[in-house]
Structures are given as structure tokens and as C-alpha cells.
Amino acid sequence: MRLICISGSFTHGNTMKKLEKLNLSHYGHDFLRTWDKSIDHLKATLAVAQTLRDFHRQGISPKVFTSGIAVSIFRDKSTRTKYSYAAATNLLGLEIEDLDEKKSQIAHGETIMETVNMLSFLTRTIGIRDDIFLGVGHQYMVEVAKAADWGYAQGVLDKRPSVINLQSDEDHPTQSLSDLLHLVNYFGGLDKLRGKNLTMSWAYSPSYGKPLSVPQGVIALLTRFGMNVTLAYPKEYNLIPEIESYADQQAKKSKGSFRITNDMKEAFNGADIVYPKSWASYDVMNQRTKLFKIKDDKGLERLEHEALVQNAKHKDWTCTEKLMKQTHQGKALYMHCLPADISGVSCKEGEVEARVFEVYKKQTYTQAGYKPFIVAAMMLLTQFGEKTPKILATCSDPQFYSRRSFRV
Amino acid sequence: MRLICISGSFTHGNTMKKLEKLNLSHYGHDFLRTWDKSIDHLKATLAVAQTLRDFHRQGISPKVFTSGIAVSIFRDKSTRTKYSYAAATNLLGLEIEDLDEKKSQIAHGETIMETVNMLSFLTRTIGIRDDIFLGVGHQYMVEVAKAADWGYAQGVLDKRPSVINLQSDEDHPTQSLSDLLHLVNYFGGLDKLRGKNLTMSWAYSPSYGKPLSVPQGVIALLTRFGMNVTLAYPKEYNLIPEIESYADQQAKKSKGSFRITNDMKEAFNGADIVYPKSWASYDVMNQRTKLFKIKDDKGLERLEHEALVQNAKHKDWTCTEKLMKQTHQGKALYMHCLPADISGVSCKEGEVEARVFEVYKKQTYTQAGYKPFIVAAMMLLTQFGEKTPKILATCSDPQFYSRRSFRV
Amino acid sequence: MRLICISGSFTHGNTMKKLEKLNLSHYGHDFLRTWDKSIDHLKATLAVAQTLRDFHRQGISPKVFTSGIAVSIFRDKSTRTKYSYAAATNLLGLEIEDLDEKKSQIAHGETIMETVNMLSFLTRTIGIRDDIFLGVGHQYMVEVAKAADWGYAQGVLDKRPSVINLQSDEDHPTQSLSDLLHLVNYFGGLDKLRGKNLTMSWAYSPSYGKPLSVPQGVIALLTRFGMNVTLAYPKEYNLIPEIESYADQQAKKSKGSFRITNDMKEAFNGADIVYPKSWASYDVMNQRTKLFKIKDDKGLERLEHEALVQNAKHKDWTCTEKLMKQTHQGKALYMHCLPADISGVSCKEGEVEARVFEVYKKQTYTQAGYKPFIVAAMMLLTQFGEKTPKILATCSDPQFYSRRSFRV
Numbered sequence A, B, C: 001m002r003l004i005c006i007s008g009s010f011t012h013g014n015t016m017k018k019l020e021k022l023n024l025s026h027y028g029h030d031f032l033r034t035w036d037k038s039i040d041h042l043k044a045t046l047a048v049a050q051t052l053r054d055f056h057r058q059g060i061s062p063k064v065f066t067s068g069i070a071v072s073i074f075r076d077k078s079t080r081t082k083y084s085y086a087a088a089t090n091l092l093g094l095e096i097e098d099l100d101e102k103k104s105q106i107a108h109g110e111t112i113m114e115t116v117n118m119l120s121f122l123t124r125t126i127g128i129r130d131d132i133f134l135g136v137g138h139q140y141m142v143e144v145a146k147a148a149d150w151g152y153a154q155g156v157l158d159k160r161p162s163v164i165n166l167q168s169d170e171d172h173p174t175q176s177l178s179d180l181l182h183l184v185n186y187f188g189g190l191d192k193l194r195g196k197n198l199t200m201s202w203a204y205s206p207s208y209g210k211p212l213s214v215p216q217g218v219i220a221l222l223t224r225f226g227m228n229v230t231l232a233y234p235k236e237y238n239l240i241p242e243i244e245s246y247a248d249q250q251a252k253k254s255k256g257s258f259r260i261t262n263d264m265k266e267a268f269n270g271a272d273i274v275y276p277k278s279w280a281s282y283d284v285m286n287q288r289t290k291l292f293k294i295k296d297d298k299g300l301e302r303l304e305h306e307a308l309v310q311n312a313k314h315k316d317w318t319c320t321e322k323l324m325k326q327t328h329q330g331k332a333l334y335m336h337c338l339p340a341d342i343s344g345v346s347c348k349e350g351e352v353e354a355r356v357f358e359v360y361k362k363q364t365y366t367q368a369g370y371k372p373f374i375v376a377a378m379m380l381l382t383q384f385g386e387k388t389p390k391i392l393a394t395c396s397d398p399q400f401y402s403r404r405s406f407r408v
Helices: A002-021 A039-058 A080-092 A112-118 A137-153 A173-187 A213-225 A241-253 A264-268 A282-293 A297-312 A321-325 A354-359 A361-369 A371-395 A398-404 B002-021 B039-058 B080-092 B112-118 B137-153 B173-187 B213-225 B241-253 B264-268 B282-293 B297-312 B321-325 B354-359 B361-369 B371-395 B398-404 C002-021 C039-058 C080-092 C112-118 C137-153 C173-187 C213-225 C241-253 C264-268 C282-293 C297-312 C321-325 C354-359 C361-369 C371-395 C398-404
Strands: A069-074 A095-098 A123-130 A162-168 A197-202 A228-232 A257-261 A273-277 B069-074 B095-098 B123-130 B162-168 B197-202 B228-232 B257-261 B273-277 C069-074 C095-098 C123-130 C162-168 C197-202 C228-232 C257-261 C273-277
Touching: A002 A039, A002 A371, A039 A173, A039 A213, A039 A371, A069 A080, A069 B080, A080 A095, A080 A123, A080 A162, A080 A173, A080 A371, A080 C069, A080 C095, A095 B080, A112 A137, A112 B361, A123 A137, A123 A371, A137 A162, A162 A173, A162 A371, A173 A213, A173 A361, A173 A371, A197 A213, A197 A264, A213 A228, A213 A241, A213 A273, A228 A241, A228 A264, A241 A257, A264 A321, A282 A297, A321 A354, A354 A361, A361 A371, A361 C112, B002 B039, B002 B371, B039 B173, B039 B213, B039 B371, B069 B080, B069 C080, B080 B095, B080 B123, B080 B162, B080 B173, B080 B371, B095 C080, B112 B137, B112 C361, B123 B137, B123 B371, B137 B162, B162 B173, B162 B371, B173 B213, B173 B361, B173 B371, B197 B213, B197 B264, B213 B228, B213 B241, B213 B273, B228 B241, B228 B264, B241 B257, B264 B321, B282 B297, B321 B354, B354 B361, B361 B371, C002 C039, C002 C371, C039 C173, C039 C213, C039 C371, C069 C080, C080 C095, C080 C123, C080 C162, C080 C173, C080 C371, C112 C137, C123 C137, C123 C371, C137 C162, C162 C173, C162 C371, C173 C213, C173 C361, C173 C371, C197 C213, C197 C264, C213 C228, C213 C241, C213 C273, C228 C241, C228 C264, C241 C257, C264 C321, C282 C297, C321 C354, C354 C361, C361 C371
Parallel strands: A069 A095, A069 A123, A123 A162, A197 A228, A197 A273, A228 A257, B069 B095, B069 B123, B123 B162, B197 B228, B197 B273, B228 B257, C069 C095, C069 C123, C123 C162, C197 C228, C197 C273, C228 C257
Antiparallel strands: none
């Protein structure tokens, strides 16, 4: 036991030292979008997640909470992120309380202010997925955060619970930071990403209405670290314009580059990393929000039909072995947030050929495996801010550790 | 850490001393109705809840269970109480196992005896909400308790799990005791409530079939502490007659008073506390039970329609600014168990004007915030009885505390 | 506290010593079927379960995990087994994460490989109930185990989670081992079962499609310990032929006996133990699988109707007081996995007369009460293998225990 812990301290030494050098002030009580955070905040999130990942491998427990609730609100289906949130919660010593809006009294008119306060008396984090309607999800999270601010300021709540974005209409930060941590480990460091060519490309899928937040999250985050980011999509499939502009500005600032193309084949040329993934067209997403607001169910049905027809015009946007050969040395890293629509496996024609996916299966699973630790890192940093490094150090202190726990 | 704990011991000193002077014998294995408990039992419940509330503020963990299950059975929708039960469970170290009757094998004929025993092998508490049908909910809880008695006596169960009423057709003790603890803290002591005028009034709501247990719980509990309780409702909206009689007797016994009026305006005159809240008419509730028993779905639909029409005759029963001015110095404390039907916010016309609710928002939220601690207090007292004060004292002992835990 | 623990050490001494003499090597990462395990593995499972049962009575906590997830996948309704899995999970320090296939993104084509890995990053056990279709459930569990093997070998997973069968189409090992542990305690030892006559008999029930895995599990397990096992059913209600053959072979090997009869009355003659329970006919189960695979919903409906008609021909297969009198000294132990279809209680005509069930109620509940401990024993042995006895010994070491915990 002692040996494990001591070796733990050694291997974490470097990450921990890096963490101490970062400016963690103003990390904030919530994690809603990567673009609300400084570069140091993002680096800290990666460093804490990596430390927790290493702790887990070495049997060191970061169970820093004795008790406490982690509320979850899922307004869209989820397997991976729901598991990641549950696992992170458990790892740190909190417990999930899921708000099932159908089984609760959350009625037409109950205010967000009230719901949030009622669910926060002993709560440390509120994780939310609300990604279906453009202009809705992020706004909801902001209101939840404001309600928590009010309750804490008024003394209704003893603690300010952290609001954590588990996918909104704008960003999917637990995904994009898992993606980034995967790249850091794959290429051997954050610095090694500078100058690498990453292609985030639309790809065909027979399904309807996939959110824009994964590609938005990827371009908004990776342009901040000096990468050459190419965003490829058929003409109608642009992302939220403001986020495309933000990516462009950040690329300039970080001395990387950002460009948009409507040619998937060209976008794969010389890429070091490719991320081919389907999303709904921007126009469809906007129409959907409008129809939803006026409760036009028939209109929504018609829109779904039209969108599928529109998608089907672009079946050639698929990640083939042939395309992969055009990438840098034919060996680009293939990424996906999963589940991928694999041609001949999960659908007839989809985002990627089975042979390509099979080669990178281990890599995509590894990419997904960072998410519980990214979520846990967000929980620690939003709750403890600048005290986080000290708390982590205590976890790997063998004397402290042996006193608290038996076996992870 | 040490400092926090020591300060904890100091501030709790008074409450703890009070607790030691109370007669906790025969507290009982269950908490079904406040009128099954002695005054000392009720005072102890408040004192333990207050101590747990203070512990939480000061970062002292009362995690007295290493493991154990807290079964929950919700036969009606719930947000606040479900959260409170989950939070209390987690605070003390237990874990929720929800009985979802739809996903279980609980078939037509499976006996309560069997279900209860099957769900109790490692269980410490069973929390139940069953408030829809008059004559059903409380009776169900009594049978659950009897089944637990049998299993424990037979050696089928190692422990006798506590049955905790999370709202029945008769009482809602976690609500009424939260209400009382709020009053104690608002007015500065249980003794300060003696002679205060509390008006529990019916109010209009556009919704159907709200249980009677909140007003019943309030009048049955608060008449025991020397308050002058006025119960106001339109003629058809009386409560269970036996509970109205009980309130009357208790008021006499405690040297307070109890009266019923059919005039909301008059009832607000000079009130120190007002609790305007909707409930179904007694007649409708009785008809509903009968129709339910003969499975007359059409009859139930018709009844709902009739009830809403009946309610709508009393739209003037609403808590307005004007009415509030009639209260003692125009400053009565407004109470609500939440969610309130707020006119212009959660419905067109409802129980309370938005401007009144807004003034007391912080107070109603604070009132709700006692519930997790009331539930936890019931768990401790039903499980540990007279040993409870000693167990609580150990939690705030810094040496013990530092050995067990890291951070709340 | 100290006294409790010391007494714990004393009473467990014998069981613990027995455990140390067993060969625990190759216990395996999963528990899918009792016939995949050696006699020593089975004895160890019983011994560990008994130790955990005793620990619970004496307030000794076996909370060996600091954190970790226990995934549950229930493809059929469950009350008892779901509770048992939850309670075992909590007892050892893990936390349930239920995969609700309806709320997740588990789509038509997502591979088991992917789902399993995505749900296993911080997971220690995966409990699965999949018992509806012959040829499906066990196969699914094998594929889950293979996916976990792959993920662990590839370094995607830090730990190999244990797959635990919570009822498949072939076996129901948590049930059959609970049944066996009940017999061991009832008759005073595993050796005392040698030569005892056990009758596993089909019985009439008005319900449709009960799995074959309970009777299969019972005959496959109990024939390995020198019992004389009689399997009785109406002609069409045979079990999977390979499992009947296996039971026959094992009976010979263990110097017990195994026979099949189509006469319930004869089967009860001289029995020491009777286990009358309904199951679907083998032919119906096979047809059901075929209709399910071609999605013939009308065919499935028709089959259900036919099956109920077929069942109803055998209403005389019921456990009566009269039949019980034919057993050894009229005092055979009546067993049931619960819930039983009790004539006049849970149905008009069913598996057992109310008067018989009532006499053995305490016994059947006690039988059910071993299941949480059997599940926990499987978790410990699949996760820790040969280290399990040492870990258990540490739990009852008073010094260690007092350092970790406060109260069970």
C-alpha cells in the first residue's frame, strides 16, 4: 500500500508541479464553455484530470467529499456522458440525484429559481445536458447558475453548487477536453500539438438532428493551442457563425490557423488528425427551435423528413480507407466522440467505413475514457479553485491515504 | 479543521444540552404522524434537525452509517421530498434503493408482508409517499411497519427498518416539522410561538386533487405549542373531521386556540403567520377513493372536471397584497410548502399574488431547506432512540471527526 | 465496539479456516453458471457469503472498496435480485449505475464491445439479468465478458470488471446458491445434504413465460453434493436437454441420484425438500425465441394465448397440504424463489395452497435473505480471487475496523 502511494507521488510529481505554476484564480463556480476559461484554467483542467487518471491506475483515491449530492438533469439521451458524470461523482465521494422531470412536480410554471434552490440544499454540483434546441440549452444553464448565485447569496444554500455543462447547444466541454487530453497523451504533450493539422469534418449519417456542439467545441478549443484547424462541411451545414468567428480569432492569437472548406477530400490532405462526424444543418436546427416554440408537431415531423432527405444528398461524405491514405503519411489519428455510425455495422451507410473504425477502435475508446476524469477535474476546480493542487497532494500522501481508505 | 470542529462543539452546546433533557424513550421505530409522538419526541426531532443543520454549515459530517439501504416508495410525484429524502440518506451514509413498482415484479397479489421483507435485508429506513387516496396511504404505511415488525421478530431481518412518512393521506410530518423549525428560527424559539396567531387558509388553484395532508399536518402540530390557529376554507373544503377535532383538543390542552372560519379575509386579520394553500374538497377526495376502488375511469375523469368547476367558484380566495396588509402590522410571515401557484407566474390565477410571493421568496425557500435535516433527524431517532444525543456528540468530537473524514 | 469485533473474529473462525483450505485459483473473473465452477469455488462462495451474513449480524463492515461503479443491466423485471445486487454493491462500497436501455443512446447497431467498454472505465462489476429468450441471455453475458477482456488487455480499462449473472436463460446462480446456503443452514452443514431427497417440481401458475433457469440452476447445482434429486414436470415442460444430462452426470459423480418423472404426486413421496414452481414449456420458449427474432408480434400474442391454455390443463400440479403429508414424515422443507403464486392470495389457482405457504413463510423469506450476501461473495471472489480470505480477515480485525468506520 505504502509503496503504491509513494510511487504515486513520484510519477505525479511533474504534473503536480505544472499545476502549481498555473494561475487558478477566477476559475469560476461553473464550467459552461471552454471559451469562458483562460488558457491556464484549461491547462489546469487537463492537469487535474491527468492526475486523477494516474491516481486511478495506481489505486489512489481522491475521495475528497464525505457526503454531498450531485444533481443530474438530462434533457436528452445519454450513455457515455451520464456514466462519466456518475463515475466522477462516485470517485470524489458525492452521490447522484437525478431530476426526472416526468416524475417530479416540475410543472409548466415552476421557476428555474425555485427548482434549482430546492435541489441544492446539500448539493455540490449540478450537471446538465440540454442540447436539442439552438438558443435554449446554454441559456438554461446560465439561469441555473444565476439561481444558485442568488440562493447562496441569500443564505438559502450553504454552498454554491457548480453548474457543469454536460452538452449544450453551444459547447460540449467535457467532450472537447477529453479529446484534447487524448491528443496530449497521443502526441506526447500539449506543445507537440502546435502546428499539427486537425480536420473536423461533417460526415453523413442516417440519423436526424445531431447537435452542433461537438464540432463547435472542438474548433473553439483546439484553435487556442496553435493547431491548424480545418472545418469541412457541405454548404448548408455551417455551425453557429459566432463560434466559427471565435475559432478564427483564436487561431490567429495562438499562431495556428483556421479555415473552412466544403470539400471533405481536400480537407483530409495532409491531416495529422481527422474527426469526421455528423451534425444537423444549421438551418434545420433553427427551424426546429422555431417549430418547437410554437408547438407545431406536424411541422417538426415534416422537418425531420426534409432533413433526412437533405442529409442523404451527401452520402459521399464518409471516412473511407482511401481518404485516410491522403492524410499525413496515411496515418492520421481518427477521432470520434462515439457512438459512430459505422457503415455496415450500425447502419447501411454512415460516417465511417468499418475497416477504418476497427483500426482506431482502441484509440476512440481511450479518448472516451478520459471523460470521467475531465468531469471530476471540473468538479474539483469549480468547488475548490486555487486550493485544488493542495487537496490533490493530500490524496497521494501515503499517511493520509492509509488513514482514510482501504482499497480503490 | 480543528478550529471548525471546536467551534462546532461550542455552538451546538445549547441544543445538545436541551436534547439530553428530553425523554426519548418510546420514540418508536417509525415516524408516521406527529400525533403519535409526545411533545418531547417532537422537540427532540427539532433539536436533532437543528444540530444537523448547524453541522452542515460548519462542515461536520454526521455520517454515522458505514453502509445500508434506504428504500424509497413514491406513489405520487415528488421533487422536494424526494430530494430531501435522498439528501438525508446520503448525509447519514445510507444509499437510496427506489422501488419502481412498474419495473418490479410487484404483481396484483404480492403481499405487503413479502415485498417489505424482500426489500429490508440490509435496509435501515423505508420512506413512503402515498397521499392520493383518503383511507389508503396511512393504512399502507401501518401495514409496512407491521411487516417489518414480523420480519424482525422472526429473525428474517437483522435490523428493524424505520418507516418514514413522506406524505400520506393523513399527515405530512416532514413538511409540518420543517414548517415548525422555520417558525422556531424565525421567531427565536419554540416558546416565542405561544400566543402567535397562525392562519392556515385554503386558496384557489387551477390544479386538481391536492392532498389534505399539508393543512392537516399543520393544524395538528401547531396547536400543540400554544398557538392560536385559525383554519379557513370555503364550506366544502373541510379536512378529515377527526383531525379537526384533534387540533381543537390539542389547542385547549396547550392553552392555545383553534377555530374554523369560512371567511379568508376575516381569517387574515391580525395574523402573525399566514399559510394560504390549495387542497381538494373533502367530498371530492372521498368520491375519488370510491371511484378508484371500483376502477371507474370515466367517473374519475368526470369528477376531475366537476372539481375544477367547483374550485373555480372560489378564485377570490387568493393571497393578495391587500390581504397581507390586514395581518399583524401588515407584516405576517407568509408560508408555503412549495411549489406555490403564483398568479401570473405559474398560472393565470392562483394561490398568491406574484408581488407577495416575491417578498417572501427567501423565507419560503429557507422553510423548505429544513426538510432534509428533519428527515435525517427522524432516521436517527427512529434507529437509535435514546442513544441519538451520544452519537451526535461523537460526530462533533474533533478527534473522532478528523479520523473519519476529510471534508464535507 | 471492540467487543463486537472480537466476538466477530471468534465466531467466524471456523468458516474462515475452511475458506483457507479451499483451492481458489482459477475462480475466474465472472460468475455466469455454477457448472463453470469447481466444487471448491462453490464452497468458497458459500463460505464467503456466510461470513458476510455473520458480519452483518455483528455489525462488522466489509466495505472493501473506497469507490467504484457496479453497472446493472436488467432486461427483465426484477425486485428481489435488483435489491440484492444493490444491497451487495452498497455493502462492499460500490455504487450502482443502471443502464436504462430506453434512456441511453444504445441504438440498433451499437456493438456490445463498445457499450461494455464505455460503461467500464471505473467499474468493478457488471450485473446482468437477461432471461427471456432461450439461447440469448447467456450468450449476451459471454460477449460482455469478452468485451471486458479485450478492453482490459488493450489498456482501455484499468480493471477487469466482473460479469455477474443475475439470471440468464440457462442458470440463475445467485438464486441456486442462496437456495443451497439455506439448505446448509437448515440441515446443519453441506455434508448433511448428502442422501437427502429433493424434489424440484413444476407447478401450475396462471402467468406466462416464466424462465427455465431456476429449475435448471437447482438441478445442476444440487446434484453435485450427493443429493437425490427428482425433477417432476408434465410431459411438455422439460428443461434444456443438455442441462438435464449434466445433472444426471453430476449426480453419478457425487454419488447422489437424479431422475425425471411426470407424476408430481409420486415425486413428493418421501421427499426431504420440495421446490414446486412454475415455468414455461420448453417448446413455447423455443417458439418464442423464433417469433421474437422475426419480430412476429401477432405470433407472439397467439403463442401467449396457447401457452396459457396449455398450462391450464395442469392445474392439479399444485402444492397442497395433502401432498405435503406424503413427504418424509410429512415435514419436507418447502422452498420457493418467490414470489409464489399462492392460490386464493395472489391468484385464484396457483403453485401452492395458502396454508402450506403460510407454514413456510419464514423459511422462504430466510432463503431469499441469503441472496445479497451470495452476490457480494461473487463480487469479492471474482475481483480478488485467492486474496479474498485475507481481505475478509482484515475486515474483522478490530484495530483496522475501528480506524475505518463508525457503525454499520
